[in-house]
Amino acid sequence: MTNIHEGDLDILLVEDDPSIGGFLQAAMDREPGYRLYWETTLKDAWRAWEKRQIQEGRPFALVLLDLGLPDGDGQGLIRRLRDHGGEQALIIVISARGGEADKVQALDSGADDYLTKPFTIGELLARLRAHLRRRPVGSSAESSHWVIGVLELDDLTHTLRKGGVPIPMTPKEYQLFHLFVMNQGRILSYRRILGAVWGEHSSDQAHYVRLYIKRLREKIEDDPGMPQYLVTEKGVGYRFGNPEVSK
Template sequence: MTMHEEDLDLLLVEDDPSIGEFLQAAMDREPGYALSWETTLKEAWKAWEKRQTWEGRPFTFILLDLGLPDGDGQDLIRRLRAHGGEQSLIIVISARGNEADKVRALDNGADDYLTKPFTIGELLARLRAHLRRRSVDRSTESPHRVIGALTLDDFTHTVRKKGVPIPMTPKEYQLLHLLVMNQGRVLSHRRILHAVWGEHSGDQAHYVRLYIKRLREKIEDDPGMPQYLTTEKGVGYRLDDPEVSQ
């Protein structure tokens, strides 16, 4: 399936008319995208519920501001994720650029975070990256997952790079598998820690840093200039396919 063989419907939740009008006009010019625009949490929730009830399919993307007239966009992220909204990709677009807000949004279930001001080119690149990740998700019937020169075998828990086996400990494989399954998505330190080491692992972020370092030494051509494992400073990590341009 090519990127525009399915309807790519976006819900924008933004109370600033200048930004809303800019994004509405920009997305109207992009083939394959259809944007709906709401200015409050209440109206956004009603639009989402109507979409689920009457059309039976989710918005592909939700572009969400955090500072809204009737509350915090963080609450909408949690509510969507708790009520069957896991199929929509949530991208926060906010003037709040501090680490705490980014981490909180990602922990609540956001897939990405763009700090205002941003260009339409950057937004579209992020959308394409998430669509690529979704389009290459492997069938659960296939044990092999391929990204760039790497091949992961879910049956044997082994990794090969250009056909050459790479030794992996169980935890290293579990971490790499988590990142591959969320290709293009920023995962916070806490989400990684809970997924790999369990919800009772406490504040052990150094585990994540240590194992990311180990993975880079094993899968990167140059660990000092990683092409697969990208650091989002103060937030977490993202795995990308270096063979696919943004």
């Protein structure tokens, strides 16, 4: 697994617009510890990824990906990276396509976040820092115990406590909350949640997700009407919102 932390980032930028690419190159060059490698096509991006991942064994920690590229749509590259050593990389889409359908498709393909052009470097860095806070050094998919604010999740006993007090949960509620903990910082679309918890055959049953999110909020949030843990991403899905996650 690649441990990702601020100040030690190799970034693959896939962007064919020279003005945006040049802007990001110059901006990242001014940020200590950020090293940006810029490619303009899907073919060259994959070649750069393959060289780093397969030949050198040191994958990129972050991919900034445009969708409309000269040799195809970036959606396919997201899936390819996830399937070839990019499980732990942050993938942030940067695109002029601001429609809900494009965002959902990118997130379903495996992107962590979606930033609509035009954007400022401050906004990009703020998003990046938010993701890094949710991926502390030493966390891993093999962890069995998490402390999340006042919540404590134990995967060995399938128990959740709030302030030391056990919270009764159904198996589906536990499975759903566990999914969010295992995807800290990622936006999870309705389709991804349904596929992981209820199976792909339930992809048109978004009301399942809303119902169970409501139940979980009533159990874990101090104020279910203003959730701090299970945060709504309007029209897209949900994000695990508390950054204080440790193994």
